[in-house]
Amino acid sequence: MTINFENQVAIVTGAGNGLGRSHALELAKRGAKVVINDLGGARDGTGGSSQAAKDVVATIEGFGGEALANGANVSDAEQVAQMIEETMTRWGRIDVLVNNAGILRDKTFAKMSLDDFTAVLDVHLMGSVNCTKAVWDIMREQNYGRIVMTTSSSGMYGNFGQANYGAAKMALVGLMNTLVLEGKKYGINVNTLAPTAGTRMLEDIIEDEQVMDIMSVESVTAGLITLCDKDAPNRSILCAGAGGYATTHIYETEGIYLPPEDQTPEQVRLNIDAINAADGERIYTAGFEQTNKFVEKAIAHFKSKA
Incomplete structure (x- = not known):
């Protein structure tokens, strides 16, 4: 059995670096036409540049794949709508959505401003809502869709200094649970990935280079791909990192x-x-x-x- 995405179109948010880049490259290698969405901001969400997304597109085109760079801010519903319109104009369908974009603004709850709290919710939670809402009717009409949310152990179990991040990540599990019920008769499967990888999100937490190497983005992407194809599960919370795979249940x-x-x-x-x-x-x-x-x-x- 080989998982492939021939004749399918996938959107990966936050695909300019790290996990999103890895997800996008693997989808493209397996035949998908991929929208590389990335605002190109810093880890805390500030700034912006389209270069990272363009570089990923160039890599995909280099091995014969098709890709499209897009710089939409996922927390802006109008920009997301334009991204979906551009995708449909180019390829006429959307089969896979990977909600991966995220930012970090870590502080203890006592020191965290409400602006830092809502900024993280806007990207992780509302960014996923905006993108999912924008493709939902398309997938319903197609009678097919695969949507992946990105949660975190910080949301499911807690992590010091990440009240904003944890709240957003656990909310995505709740979003998945209801969308599973509403999408089932339309052939839309919704799952959640709980990754841990040596990306810039962890560069201040893990300083051991050997550990960072073990926590490869590719090992996480291997799990992600199983949530995107025609035989994907539904309502799964798949945990992946450092070559380990498990599922979380409530x-x-x-x-x-x-x-x-x-x-x-x-x-x-x-x-x-x-x-x-x-x-x-x-x-x-x-x-x-x-x-x-x-x-x-x-x-x-x-x-x-x-």
Whole structure:
């Protein structure tokens, strides 16, 4: 089995450097026509230059592929709309969207300004929303689409000094969960990549060159590609880094039922061990499943009293 993207069009945001560049090159090597989106700013989102995107296009064209450079700021919906229009004019379809663009403005929450908080949310969360919204109807009409969000262990588990980044990254998991439900009948699969790689995002955190080499962008891209093709999963959170691959799931414990007379904070606290017990924990795929569980427990209690 060989994964390929012949006759498909892919958009990769933040594709001028690092992970995005690696993703774009591999998609192109496997036959995709690729839009190389990159604002060309610094790690904190300031500045801008189109050169990085143009360099990636030149590399792709050098091995016989097709690519288009685009400098849209993903946090600007109008610029994103222009990017989509340009793509459709050039190639007439969009099959794959990889929401990879991001910035960092790390500080402890006590020292972080609200501007630094919202700037990170604007790029990671709203940038992904803007791009996804812009391709959504196209993919619905095609009856086919593959969308990948980029989350982070910082969002799923927390990381000191990254309240803004973590909030944005966990929000993307929630976005995926609902889009999976709404896109399923239109052939749109939505997944999330949780990467860790030796890019400029980590250059101040990891100084060991050997470790940075092990954490190659190519090892992450190997995982990303499996989320983009026709046989991609749906609702997967794929973690990838340094050659390691795993999936993250959100579980809910079975929990307990308390009758009306015991529905007090004191009784909840007294029963916290049973509430936390892992036996019977489940993965839910829609919010109503939790509601159904609680209602069924309540109904069973009242039937037992009848």
